[in-house]
Amino acid sequence: MNILEIKNLTKKFGGLTATSDISMSVEKNSITAVIGPNGAGKTTFFNMITAVYKPTSGDILLNGKSLVGLKPHQVCHFGITRTFQNIRLFSEQTVLENVLVGMHQRLKSHWVGTLLHLPAITREEEQAKVEAYKILEYVGLEDFVNESAGNLPYGAQRRLEIARAIASQPKILLLDEPAAGMNPKETKSLTDLIHDMRTRLNVTIILIEHDMKLVMEISDYIYVLDHGELIASGKPDDIRNNKRVIEAYLGKEASSLG
Numbered sequence: 001m002n003i004l005e006i007k008n009l010t011k012k013f014g015g016l017t018a019t020s021d022i023s024m025s026v027e028k029n030s031i032t033a034v035i036g037p038n039g040a041g042k043t044t045f046f047n048m049i050t051a052v053y054k055p056t057s058g059d060i061l062l063n064g065k066s067l068v069g070l071k072p073h074q075v076c077h078f079g080i081t082r083t084f085q086n087i088r089l090f091s092e093q094t095v096l097e098n099v100l101v102g103m104h105q106r107l108k109s110h111w112v113g114t115l116l117h118l119p120a121i122t123r124e125e126e127q128a129k130v131e132a133y134k135i136l137e138y139v140g141l142e143d144f145v146n147e148s149a150g151n152l153p154y155g156a157q158r159r160l161e162i163a164r165a166i167a168s169q170p171k172i173l174l175l176d177e178p179a180a181g182m183n184p185k186e187t188k189s190l191t192d193l194i195h196d197m198r199t200r201l202n203v204t205i206i207l208i209e210h211d212m213k214l215v216m217e218i219s220d221y222i223y224v225l226d227h228g229e230l231i232a233s234g235k236p237d238d239i240r241n242n243k244r245v246i247e248a249y250l251g252k253e254a255s256s257l258g
């Protein structure tokens, strides 16, 4: 069953066409990669799914319902969350507080109730903290709970971004270059985490990534963009041997990847 359908999605910035007539189907509980050279339109594509940009034309259907015209927080409410290419954490806040922010969307608390220390609100806050701690344990950051987010090593900051994203219990998680700047050991453990999130948390994952070893190892299906156009799609084996993809992006060593 397809959880997400992208239909003929085009985004123009003045005279520049960032994505042109892109269509995709994303199966529920799959791991899908979107790859392509710099400037291919990958982040623009994510920005349209998350309602940061309104498409010039085309449609985005989540379980058959159009997301076009919604606000970013509404898209999040419907179950799509993302991480960013450039890490966006509240660096002065603690690791735990960053995860609590991700949960905010789901919590019923109202600031008046919080201010008055109403018992129901306090209980909800306590439960949220317990849950946030469990999420941090899940991503392997339990030793950093009270550390300022900005003090974490780089790979841990990327994990914290993922922790914050899964705190909203998304149906679809969009990861924008999750392995960027990671060393091979961090990348390996990220690969395991992505696999595990799909299996244990039942999340559908779509990732933009330049690390082709990771992409080929992890993806069920891959879409390739070049200059805003969809030039290929298929399983990792099809993509690594696709002549057009090799010419536009992967290079000749591609068939040895994965």
Ligand SMILES: Nc1ncnc2c1ncn2[C@@H]1O[C@H](COP(=O)(O)OP(=O)(O)OP(=O)(O)O)[C@@H](O)[C@H]1O
Residues within 6 Å of the ligand: 013, 016, 017, 018, 036, 037, 038, 039, 040, 041, 042, 043, 044, 045, 085
């Ligand atoms: N807000 C904007 N205004 C004008 N042009 C933009 C805007 N956002 C993106 N673009 C242009 O759209 C094209 C696609 O950019 P995009 O960032 O989506 O590519 P990308 O595939 O994510 O690249 P990278 O791998 O470098 O992140 C580029 O030519 C970029 O300059």
